[in-house]
Amino acid sequence: MNSNVAVIGLGAMGLPMAARLAERFEVRGFDIAAERLALAADQGVAPAVTAAEAVTGAGTVLVAVRTGEQLDTLLYGSGNGLNDSALNDSALNDTGIAVHLEPGAVVVLTSTVGTDGIAETAERLAEQDVHLVDAPLSGGPVRAREGDLLIVVGAAPAAVEKVKPVLTQLSSTLSIVGDRPGDGQALKTVNQLLCGVHIAAAAEALALADALGLDRERTLGALTAGAANSFMLGNRGPRALQAYDEGGAEVLSRLDIFVKDLGIVGKAARNAHLAAPVAAAAEQLFLLGEAQGLGALDDSAVIRVVAPQLRAKEQ
Structure with missing residues (x-):
């Protein structure tokens, strides 16, 4: 498995997760806020100018967004009819990051966004040989930095195995709750x-x-x-x-x-x-x-x- 990791979204949880992962992996991070990129660089995370740059060549892409709509915009761009000002940034462009993902890559959704649309997103990514691991987490920023998170996972066993080293680096409790993306959200x-x-x-x-x-x-x-x-x-x-x-x-x-x-x-x-x-x-x-x-x-x-x-x- 390609050990390069991209973390998209360096907010309250994304940044400490990226810093924790940088202790073991080569990590590139992206956020639309320049100050978050600077903080990431101080903690061993290579800052990327665009989201596309961050995910290019990455075997694992961790996504930390707020809503399902933001996830869609991130993956497929503003051209999907959404208008989320927090993500419709020139660094994302109109296409989103999906077209830049490597075949065999795994997208790890760490956010709590609900079950709506998760199965459909997984199917759409699978068409380009990209896996979706539904892995919402709990624990807060301090525990994220210490690798002490609770992560609940819904995904195909083969996809989970690909990213298990990443998930175990972040968690003290890793619970596989189902074989389908959406089970973790549930x-x-x-x-x-x-x-x-x-x-x-x-x-x-x-x-x-x-x-x-x-x-x-x-x-x-x-x-x-x-x-x-x-x-x-x-x-x-x-x-x-x-x-x-x-x-x-x-x-x-x-x-x-x-x-x-x-x-x-x-x-x-x-x-x-x-x-x-x-x-x-x-x-x-x-x-x-x-x-x-x-x-x-x-x-x-x-x-x-x-x-x-x-x-x-x-x-």
Whole structure:
């Protein structure tokens, strides 16, 4: 397998993944933001002037985009009728990167975009002997840089084998959940339902504790030590309390990401004719947060929707 790797999209997750991969592989990276390219170069990633340059000759192409529409634009260009200003850049041109992919190459989709169109994209790439590995991931930027991600994969076994060295370099947990592109997106949709609900529930619980006059830090310590604990409570709880500090908590996962992801959950549930009232309620909290200008803050800032301010801390 060609060991050259291209990473398209050097954002919050793409950049640390590219840097992690550069410890073992020859990595070229592309992003439309010049400052992200400069940061990548500082971490051993060769910056490419265009996306086409990045993928030419690469055996593996990691794609970190925000939506399925962006994926289509990236692969097939603005000529497909889409008009995504974030990707319709001269460095991409009207054709997209698909025409520049080598026969036998593997495109690894690391983003959470939902199942719509994934099977069709895989079929279209297969026509030019290019494989699609559906591999959405969880863990955040710090864990991405450390190779400590959870990656769930849906793809043909032969395609997975081709890119397993790349995936294992990035992950501490690699779960093959199905043989079809789209299976990974399906499981990630279920994952995001639980994550979004847990974050919203943690915010409500901490806001209630404050309203009842309990010490915030002691409450959080007691909850995380008992049966009510969850990963999201332990991880987001301290950051939720920092949401009221000047500048707020460090942004490890933006609030508006859960607006997108819970929107994917809701659409999937409706398509399956399945009621998901708890997920829908959590989605409304994140939508309210976005409407209140919190979208670019850490997702733990959803606590400010149910509790615009906490009590002044007792001295």
